Amino acid sequence: MTTTDPSSTDAASTDPTDVDPTTADLWDEHGETLQSVDRQFLDLGGRVRFSGPVRTVRCRNDNALVKAVLASPGDGAVLVVDGGASMRTALMGDLIAASAVENGWAGVIINGPVRDRTALAALPLGVKALGSNPRKSGKAGTGEVDVPVTIDDVTFRPGAKLWADEDGIVVER
């Protein structure tokens, strides 16, 4: 990729000239004023480097809220989905991810699995997740939206700025 346009939708952007600083650069500059996520998420979207303000969903084996939130305007935000690390059901597939792209979301971080990995890898969307499972989620809509969620010792507060890349995830406290 040769553009430095941050709104570019090129898939699989890993170009070091991208305008966003790397997470390592951010850590060097800001250190422990940021939080860094220890958990080793897999990069499963067509964008590896992404950033934006945090939005959140907390749910477990039920993705109705994920679908609803990603069908609403994202305005460049990153949705952090705390699925409690359950690997039982996929919390996002290609249709929900395509809707996230259409609605202007920068990325989705899922403490749980996705499905349709081949399709996700072709979308201009950041996706970090624990893995994949073909089993569909429940659709009851149980869970919470835009509450602080904690994954290991990192708290993701709605509105906090988050940066993700090949090295990991850093987020404002």
Ligand SMILES: O=C([O-])CC(=O)C(=O)O
């Ligand atoms: O509908 C679901 O539960 C997930 C899915 O397959 C999709 O997003 O395409």
